[in-house]
Amino acid sequence: QVQLMQSGAEVKKPGASVRVSCRASGFTFSTSTINWVRQAPGQGLEWMGWISGYNGFAKSAQTFLDRVTMTSDSSTGTAYLELRSLRSDDTAIYFCAREGDCGSPSCPYDYWGQGTLVTVSS
Amino acid sequence: DIVMTQSPPSLAVSLGDRATVNCKSSQSVFHSSNNKNYIAWYQQKPGQPPKLLISWASARESGVPDRFSGSGSGTDFTLTISSLQAEDVAVYYCQHYYIAPFTFGPGTTVHIK
Numbered sequence: 001q002v003q004l005m006q007s008g009a010e011v012k013k014p015g016a017s018v019r020v021s022c023r024a025s026g027f028t029f030s031t032s033t034i035n036w037v038r039q040a041p042g043q044g045l046e047w048m049g050w051i052s053g054y055n056g057f058a059k060s061a062q063t064f065l066d067r068v069t070m071t072s073d074s075s076t077g078t079a080y081l082e083l084r085s086l087r088s089d090d091t092a093i094y095f096c097a098r099e100g101d102c103g104s105p106s107c108p109y110d111y112w113g114q115g116t117l118v119t120v121s122s
Numbered sequence: 123d124i125v126m127t128q129s130p131p132s133l134a135v136s137l138g139d140r141a142t143v144n145c146k147s148s149q150s151v152f153h154s155s156n157n158k159n160y161i162a163w164y165q166q167k168p169g170q171p172p173k174l175l176i177s178w179a180s181a182r183e184s185g186v187p188d189r190f191s192g193s194g195s196g197t198d199f200t201l202t203i204s205s206l207q208a209e210d211v212a213v214y215y216c217q218h219y220y221i222a223p224f225t226f227g228p229g230t231t232v233h234i235k
Contacts, residue, residue, distance in 0.1 A: 044215065044226060044227075044229045045172065045217075045229070046226070047217075047226060061222075097172075104219075106220070107219060109162075109172075109174060110174050112171035112173075114171060
């Protein structure tokens, strides 16, 4: 069955970097697109960007343009999100999500990872 | 960027009654190439990731109860729960996937009156 398994919780100090992984199984990673969405405590969902499992092309939201890097390893079916220069307001649950196959260049997310809590605190 | 708004922020409904959540996009998300509206609805329960309920504004995902329905076109959309059940208590988000960034609405919390 389709699964997205994310790495464990992280605690980081302000200014540090964090890398979250998302390992896919049960589907062909190289034909999929993985999106990253975060959710601050008690808040809504914030779209961060997407990466193609086919060629590694990525696009991030303008808000994160200079601090985020999304990469993928098709040999292991894993997507990675790196966020640099962490601030306290980066404290959030970070989700990866798979775009479904809806016959369009962009599709809604039919499977989600369990989420990774990143806490930024001095 | 397309801004998504939702109303109301919170909604209290009696069991068995109808719940209606509204979503508005700052520009049309209707694509004339396929006559589709690029709107999805998600349900999120505490401690869980969101769950896709509806895509293309009105297409219910497999396994989603038929008491959930979506409607609307252009910039105005609605999620309706025809007869609220206890397990429907959750936060509901709309999202557009028309063009990046694929922004979400702020969410509507549905609870039992």
